Structures are given as structure tokens and as C-alpha cells.
Amino acid sequence: MPDQFERPGNYWKRLLLGSLCLIVIAAGTTSVAGWNEIDLLTEAFEQGKELKLGRWLEQAESGEPQTIMLIGSDKRHQSAVSGAGSARSDTIMLVRLDPSERATALLSLPRDLKVRIPGYGTDKINAAYSYGGPELTLRTVTKVTGIPVNHVVNVNFKGFREAVNELGCPYIDIDRRYFNDNSGYEPDYATIDVKPGYQKLCGHDALDYVRYRHEDTDIVRAARQQEFLRQLKQQIGLTKLFERRADLLEIFGRYTDSDIRGRANVLSLLKLALASAQHPIREIHFKGSIGVSYVTASSAAIRDLRNDFLGLKATPGPRGRLKPEGKKDKREPVSGLENAAVAGKDQALQLAALGQKFPAFYPKLRTYGALYVGPPRYYKIPVGRKGEREWYPAYRMVIKKGLIGEYYGIQGTTWKDPPALRDASETREIDGREYELHFDGDRLRMIAWRTNRAVYWLQNTLLQTLSVRQMIAIAKSARTL
Numbered sequence: 001m002p003d004q005f006e007r008p009g010n011y012w013k014r015l016l017l018g019s020l021c022l023i024v025i026a027a028g029t030t031s032v033a034g035w036n037e038i039d040l041l042t043e044a045f046e047q048g049k050e051l052k053l054g055r056w057l058e059q060a061e062s063g064e065p066q067t068i069m070l071i072g073s074d075k076r077h078q079s080a081v082s083g084a085g086s087a088r089s090d091t092i093m094l095v096r097l098d099p100s101e102r103a104t105a106l107l108s109l110p111r112d113l114k115v116r117i118p119g120y121g122t123d124k125i126n127a128a129y130s131y132g133g134p135e136l137t138l139r140t141v142t143k144v145t146g147i148p149v150n151h152v153v154n155v156n157f158k159g160f161r162e163a164v165n166e167l168g169c170p171y172i173d174i175d176r177r178y179f180n181d182n183s184g185y186e187p188d189y190a191t192i193d194v195k196p197g198y199q200k201l202c203g204h205d206a207l208d209y210v211r212y213r214h215e216d217t218d219i220v221r222a223a224r225q226q227e228f229l230r231q232l233k234q235q236i237g238l239t240k241l242f243e244r245r246a247d248l249l250e251i252f253g254r255y256t257d258s259d260i261r262g263r264a265n266v267l268s269l270l271k272l273a274l275a276s277a278q279h280p281i282r283e284i285h286f287k288g289s290i291g292v293s294y295v296t297a298s299s300a301a302i303r304d305l306r307n308d309f310l311g312l313k314a315t316p317g318p319r320g321r322l323k324p325e326g327k328k329d330k331r332e333p334v335s336g337l338e339n340a341a342v343a344g345k346d347q348a349l350q351l352a353a354l355g356q357k358f359p360a361f362y363p364k365l366r367t368y369g370a371l372y373v374g375p376p377r378y379y380k381i382p383v384g385r386k387g388e389r390e391w392y393p394a395y396r397m398v399i400k401k402g403l404i405g406e407y408y409g410i411q412g413t414t415w416k417d418p419p420a421l422r423d424a425s426e427t428r429e430i431d432g433r434e435y436e437l438h439f440d441g442d443r444l445r446m447i448a449w450r451t452n453r454a455v456y457w458l459q460n461t462l463l464q465t466l467s468v469r470q471m472i473a474i475a476k477s478a479r480t481l
Helices: 019-033 035-047 077-081 127-145 157-167 203-210 218-235 238-243 245-254 263-276 299-311 341-353 468-476
Strands: 066-073 091-098 103-108 114-117 121-124 151-156 171-174 178-180 192-194 197-200 256-258 281-283 337-339 365-367 377-383 390-400 407-413 426-430 433-440 443-450 455-459
Touching (some): 066 127, 091 127, 114 127, 197 407, 341 390, 365 468, 443 468
Parallel strands (some): 103 281
Antiparallel strands (some): 178 192
């Protein structure tokens, strides 16, 4: 039976990604309401433990660009510095607020990045948190990247269950099925069962999705986190954040530690956040090589990363590189595509057998050597408040491109105005069909088209490894039965 009457799960238990940036932006909106609101925000920052990092932080004059380091972990840093070696930073992100650049730069550092930790030798970068909490993490990150940091915010994941309860659950485009139940002899990864397709993502599923590590790599994981953040920011506007600012600030204060103290520092940061609130997030792509235990990057790659981040230079090409150390790239044909009309048609026939009520487009072309991952999923998307919801039929075809984490697919739904299709970069007519193109830098993230009955789109891989030419060719080849 198709899972067409699935209901969303419980609210999110915990969340770092997106929420913190959005709360900072929401806080920025309070500056229009006067000093009383700013004092409330100051109190929220001061509610958590103060991180005394003075000599390791770069001082910035009011109005100058600032870089904020976000550290996410299940445990606060007090347990880490007192010798609880199991506490490691799960996420390390750098966010640069620079209104003059008309974008907010975001850089995720792989937790398995091989680095030299001051005083401890070579290890994974997330081990710095275990050895010395936020201070040693800050020292390690600045030493490795050469990027000066102005502020550090240490986040307890559990607090964002409440923050996301306030904001609601976003619709996220899930590229494939994410599953692990720790049965048999599998390592003790978090349990998860999130199915592919465009859907409302709530409860523990959301955090498990962005933190997923089973059968995955750090580079893919960072790309997934950045994509999750982009989709979350796209759907939660400043109006909603402003309306719920009081509750968000109270939650923010209870579950974060930072070095930010005093009205002057808060006001300086608010001005930058407010000026940057409407700017898009520009991802700086980490390019490294994946070994048996570590992710590695050359000094030249780190230098380019630093220059791109500080100069907010658009990073060309895919979000990351999946190239195992010591192995050469396998060359595809010039076009990189092959005829797969029979396999695609079989997917559409399976949907028809499930009772799909609207035509299913399937691609006649796919990337060379790719395979469909099981049968297509037929389901319904809930839209609206509880008790007033409408359920829109939808389907997803999932294609595995090759290397770990490289999945792309075709999505279709009778929901005509999903958030995913907002703000197309351009509209282009090709061979008589009108397409909506959604770019991320020089990569085509998504290409969509419409009929009288439904909307459809082709979604690139998380690393955006399909070229613009390949994306357009595959979309053009899409047909119905």
C-alpha cells in the first residue's frame, strides 16, 4: 500500500542549524522597537555562561564585518573541559555578516578534518572541543583556517526543540531514504527513518536528518546541513520571527553560551544582523579528500577557502568533492548522460499501479552508470493547520549517481505553490516548455516545470555535481506515459 496518508511526527527535539542564524536575525528586528527590546536581548545573551575568550577573539569596530563561530553539541562545554572525553562538537560553522557584500557567507568545517590541535597534536577537529571546550575549538579553527573570529556561540541542541515549536516545521526536499535502526552489527548511530520526497519535517527526524552519518561522509553531511539551512531560511520570514521574538529570546538564553556581553556589543551585532537580514546565504564550498579516518585539505585549498570566505567570492563548481585519497577520477563520456527510457518508464508504471491520480513525468536520460534506488514513492503532502489541512498527492523518483551521498531525483505534486518553487533565478522557454531555473552560484540547484494539474522538478545532488547542461538535458527528456 502506498504511504499516501502519512501524518507528520512529533515536533523537533533539538536543532542547531538554521535556528541560531534565524534567531540572531529575529533579534535584529527588535532594534526597531527601542532600547527596552535591546535590553531584553542583552539579558538573553547574558543568561547563558560567559565564554571568556578575549585574547583569542578578533576585536571589530562598530559597523565592521564580523565572523561568528557556531559550535553545536549535545553537551555544554563545562562537561567537556572537566574531562568528559565523550563530548565533541557535532557541528562547527562560521557565519560572516558583511552588509556591504549583499550576502551572508556560511562555511561548514567537516568534523573529521585532520588538524593539529594546539597542545594535543594531530586529531580530528571536533576533538578540540573534548580536550578544551570552546576555547580550544576557537584556537584550532583560527590556526587552521587563518580566519579571525569575532564572537563564539556554543549551542546545546536540545534547546532548539522549543525554538522550532515556535517556528513550526519547514518543508524540506529529501533526496533519498535515510534509515538506520541499529539492528544486527551496525555501529551505534542514531536511529532514523525519513523517506524521500518533499515533505514537512518535524520532531527528531529533522535533527537526525541534518546530523546523519551512517553510510555518509562529512562533506556530504555539511552540504546537507547547508541545504537544510537554506530551505529553512527561505520559509521563515522576518514577520514570523518578530512576532515570536520574546519566546525565541527566552529559549535562546537558556540553551546557549557565548562571549557576547553588554548593550554595546549586542547593539553592534544587531546592526549587522538587521542590515544582513534580507541577504541570501552564500555557501563557501569545502573541498577536501576523504581518507579512511580523516578528511584532509591542502594548504592551498585552505588558503582559497579563507579568501573566498572573507572576500565572499562566489565558489564555482559543486559544493564539495567526493574523491577518495589515492584514487583517480573515472571519466564519463563527454555528455555524461545515457539513455534510460525503459527504466524511467518502469518507474512511471509502478506509480500508475499504486493508483497515482495525476500524470508522472519520468526522465528518458540519466547520468552515465546511475541507477534508480528502488520503487518510486507515492504519498501525500499535508498543507495547512491541523484540522484544516489539505493533502496533496505527490511522488518521488530517486536516482543514485555514483559516489557516496550523490542522489538526485524527480519530484511531482498537485500542490501548485510549494515553498521550494519560490524565487526562481530565471524563467526560460526550451523546446516549447517553460522552465523555472533555481541557481546556486554557477550550479543549477533545481529546474521546475508546470502543467495544468501539477508541478514537477528535477533536484540536483546535495553536492550539486550535475552540471547545468546535464540538468537541462534531463529535464527536457522528461515524459509522461
